[in-house]
Amino acid sequence: xxxxYVDNFVYALGERKLHVTESEAQGLLLSxxxxxxxxxxxxxxxxxxxxxxxxxxxxxxxxLVRGPLDGVDAIVYATCLPHNANVGxxxxxxxxxxxxxxxxxxxxxxxxxxGLDGSVVIGLNQQACTxxxxxxxxxxxxxxxxxxxxxVLCLTADRFPDGARYEQSYNLISDGAAACVVSRQPAxxxxxxxxxxxxxxxxxASDDETVGSYFSYxxxxxxxxxxxxxxxxxxxxxxxxxxxxxxxxxxxxxxxGIGAERVWMPSLPDAGHVISADNVVNLASLVESGRxxxxxRVLLLMAGFGLNWQSLILEATGDAAMPASGRxxxxxxxxxxxxxxxxx
Amino acid sequence: xxxxLITGADGYLGRQVAARLLRDTDDRLTLTVRTADPGRRxxxxxxxxxxxxxxxxxxxxxxxxxAAVDAAxxxxxxxAAAVTAFNVDAxxxxxxxxxxxAKVAAFARRCPRLTxxxxxxxxxxxxxxTGTVTETRHDDTAGFVNHYEWSxxxxxxxxxxxxxxxGLPLTVARLATIVAEDGxxxxxxxxxxxxxxxLFCYGxxxxxxxxxxxxxxxxxxxxxxxxxxxxxxxxxxxxxYHLAPAPEEAAxxxxxxxxxxxxxxxxxxxxxxxxxxxxxxxxxxxRDLVEGTRGFGASPMRQALDSxxxxxxxxxxxxxxDSTRLRTAWPAAPATDTRRLVEAxxxxxxxxxxxxxxx
Numbered sequence: 001x002x003x004x005y006v007d008n009f010v011y012a013l014g015e016r017k018l019h020v021t022e023s024e025a026q027g028l029l030l031s032x033x034x035x036x037x038x039x040x041x042x043x044x045x046x047x048x049x050x051x052x053x054x055x056x057x058x059x060x061x062x063x064l065v066r067g068p069l070d071g072v073d074a075i076v077y078a079t080c081l082p083h084n085a086n087v088g089x090x091x092x093x094x095x096x097x098x099x100x101x102x103x104x105x106x107x108x109x110x111x112x113x114x115g116l117d118g119s120v121v122i123g124l125n126q127q128a129c130t131x132x133x134x135x136x137x138x139x140x141x142x143x144x145x146x147x148x149x150x151x152v153l154c155l156t157a158d159r160f161p162d163g164a165r166y167e168q169s170y171n172l173i174s175d176g177a178a179a180c181v182v183s184r185q186p187a188x189x190x191x192x193x194x195x196x197x198x199x200x201x202x203x204x205a206s207d208d209e210t211v212g213s214y215f216s217y218x219x220x221x222x223x224x225x226x227x228x229x230x231x232x233x234x235x236x237x238x239x240x241x242x243x244x245x246x247x248x249x250x251x252x253x254x255x256x257g258i259g260a261e262r263v264w265m266p267s268l269p270d271a272g273h274v275i276s277a278d279n280v281v282n283l284a285s286l287v288e289s290g291r292x293x294x295x296x297r298v299l300l301l302m303a304g305f306g307l308n309w310q311s312l313i314l315e316a317t318g319d320a321a322m323p324a325s326g327r328x329x330x331x332x333x334x335x336x337x338x339x340x341x342x343x344x
Numbered sequence: 345x346x347x348x349l350i351t352g353a354d355g356y357l358g359r360q361v362a363a364r365l366l367r368d369t370d371d372r373l374t375l376t377v378r379t380a381d382p383g384r385r386x387x388x389x390x391x392x393x394x395x396x397x398x399x400x401x402x403x404x405x406x407x408x409x410x411a412a413v414d415a416a417x418x419x420x421x422x423x424a425a426a427v428t429a430f431n432v433d434a435x436x437x438x439x440x441x442x443x444x445x446a447k448v449a450a451f452a453r454r455c456p457r458l459t460x461x462x463x464x465x466x467x468x469x470x471x472x473x474t475g476t477v478t479e480t481r482h483d484d485t486a487g488f489v490n491h492y493e494w495s496x497x498x499x500x501x502x503x504x505x506x507x508x509x510x511g512l513p514l515t516v517a518r519l520a521t522i523v524a525e526d527g528x529x530x531x532x533x534x535x536x537x538x539x540x541x542x543l544f545c546y547g548x549x550x551x552x553x554x555x556x557x558x559x560x561x562x563x564x565x566x567x568x569x570x571x572x573x574x575x576x577x578x579x580x581x582x583x584x585y586h587l588a589p590a591p592e593e594a595a596x597x598x599x600x601x602x603x604x605x606x607x608x609x610x611x612x613x614x615x616x617x618x619x620x621x622x623x624x625x626x627x628x629x630x631r632d633l634v635e636g637t638r639g640f641g642a643s644p645m646r647q648a649l650d651s652x653x654x655x656x657x658x659x660x661x662x663x664x665x666d667s668t669r670l671r672t673a674w675p676a677a678p679a680t681d682t683r684r685l686v687e688a689x690x691x692x693x694x695x696x697x698x699x700x701x702x703x
Contacts, residue, residue, distance in 0.1 A: 035639025039636070170639070199617075199618045201616040202547070202617055209548060212549050213619060215550045215551050216619075216620035216622055217620060220620060246636075247635060248636070251629040251632045254625065254628070255551075
């Protein structure tokens with residue numbers, strides 16, 4: 001991978017914060033609230049009925065609009081759920097039978113709404129929850145292929161459709177969006193490597209099969225990612241994983257040889273699994289904690305349907321662009337406070 | 345002509361031993377079956393055609409389970425009745441495996457013509473001990489992984505004490521894990537071995553608790569039944585035997601897991617799913633997994649883990665089961681090719697989709 005850097009991690013969560021017992025009472029879960037709480041989940045965030053995934057995207061990107069997005073050459077717009085990659089009117093599609101209503105792309109809207117006129121857009125919607133990490137990988141590749149490009153905005157935004165259960169593979173789900181900027185210029189983190197494994201043979205995996213294959217595939221992902229970066233487990237200072245069962249990394253840390261004390265996922269009880277945004281939420285928290293030091297290496301991991309597994313290794317540069325925390329804005333139309341933070 | 349009493353004759357091994365003894369001897373057989381389950385008698389249908397066979401209801405949890413058996417004529421007792429599940433609870437293990445065995449010993453004392461009391465035990469009666477395990481009585485200092493192990497050890501102790509006191513012609517046969525009927529790999533009874541492989545094959549588990557180097561002692565029902573029939577003979581010295589493959593015939597856990605995946609991967613459906621070979625984890629990691637999946641309710645993974653977890657710790661406790669006494673007493677004991685047996689068994693499991701369809 002060409003030397004690329006990444007920073008400006010921001011995210012936004014659905015406006016409505018619910019306790020897992022509330023969601024159980026509303027029939028939004030498969031497991032019991034007690035079982036999910038035993039797994040470490042407690043709260044999650046859902047969008048209001050009239051908030052779209054695109055609203056989350058705009059709210060997230062607006063946190064960057066002054067400065068980091070100036071001169072962005074491309075937008076990699078990722079969604080976990082393919083239906084979030086179209087903002088066209090379903091009603092118009094049914095009325096007119098014109099497929100253009102199925103191709104009203106949020107990335108194009110974002111370019112126009114944010115005035116990123118010099119950028120091109122690229123959609124990424126078949127990597128499920130791994131798409132945020134995938135977008136960074138794609139952005140790095142783009143910078144390698146386009147010598148004149150300087151910066152790429154990576155953004156992911158998803159909300160579950162009305163009526164959906166907010167639990168997948170025994171994980172409590174939050175609606176959310178996240179973004180970061182991948183650039184050629186030195187920034188808060190240098191991207192040491194990115195890696196992806198896809199196993200289409202498990203594309204129809206049941207929840208139990210997804211969980212069952214998780215450990216061996218994540219162990220393989222870690223091993224191969226470290227190999228790509230010519231690193232050993234001891235070279236990793238932090239693991240920033242997706243939010244999943246609290247016991248998961250007690251098990252994995254022993255298998256991959258990275259101590260559990262180096263695993264950072266404090267947002268588990270407050271946010272649950274934010275679809276594709278977990279890594280950003282947790283990385284922002286790590287930065288805000290003040291525990292991250294120059295030169296430390298951070299391994300980000302995510303598993304998703306497809307089945308896909310993706311990872312990044314970032315190295316904290318300690319440069320001027322080292323993130324400082326702050327708060328972003330609410331959805332353009334939103335009345336309630338969003339749980340959102342920016343790390344710019 | 346002798347008279348052989350077989351307890352638990354409607355169980356998997358009880359049936360096998362009964363068939364073998366019918367084939368190898370001219371003796372009369374009395375088969376006891378559990379009274380609580382009338383359907384069990386049907387399992388013996390192929391044996392009941394022989395006029396030397398009669399069936400007696402007897403549940404070893406009853407106060408005097410063998411009251412209906414005429415002790416005067418019994419020359420041999422094969423005690424096969426037991427609960428063999430690794431996850432048996434303590435009260436059941438005590439009632440059936442320990443106290444039930446004591447009742448068999450008490451009955452044996454009432455048999456004036458008795459030439460052999462053959463009790464089926466298990467290699468796992470060794471509990472948590474590691475290293476070389478000899479064909480001698482165990483103490484309980486090493487402790488046990490589950491109630492099943494403890495109960496079989498406690499049953500042995502009761503029997504050995506009784507035998508010492510009453511001069512019973514006792515033989516204890518500690519059995520290996522039976523994985524197939526014979527060398528064809530046909531599976532007659534599913535146990536934790538098969539359930540573990542099923543978890544792997546269906547992608548429900550990608551962690552293997554254990555040390556890859558831990559040797560596994562696996563056998564066929566045919567080997568075991570032949571061995572039991574031999575040890576039941578009055579001319580074979582009494583005592584404790586490891587009715588199991590020789591140490592050099594056992595194979596390490598890691599190699600057998602690889603072998604199982606080699607077989608699974610011959611199946612196009614399995615190959616398409618590209619399931620990875622399991623990562624070996626420590627016992628704490630496996631316990632974390634079991635605890636972590638408690639919230640999975642009645643999911644297939646949860647149910648399967650319940651059958652695997654009670655013996656998982658044994659996969660870390662390497663033992664070499666010495667069987668010198670057995671080989672001396674049974675020079676014709678067939679050799680066990682553990683790798684070939686596992687390969688054949690896994691082939692059968694894949695072909696039959698773990699018993700759900702005809703081979």
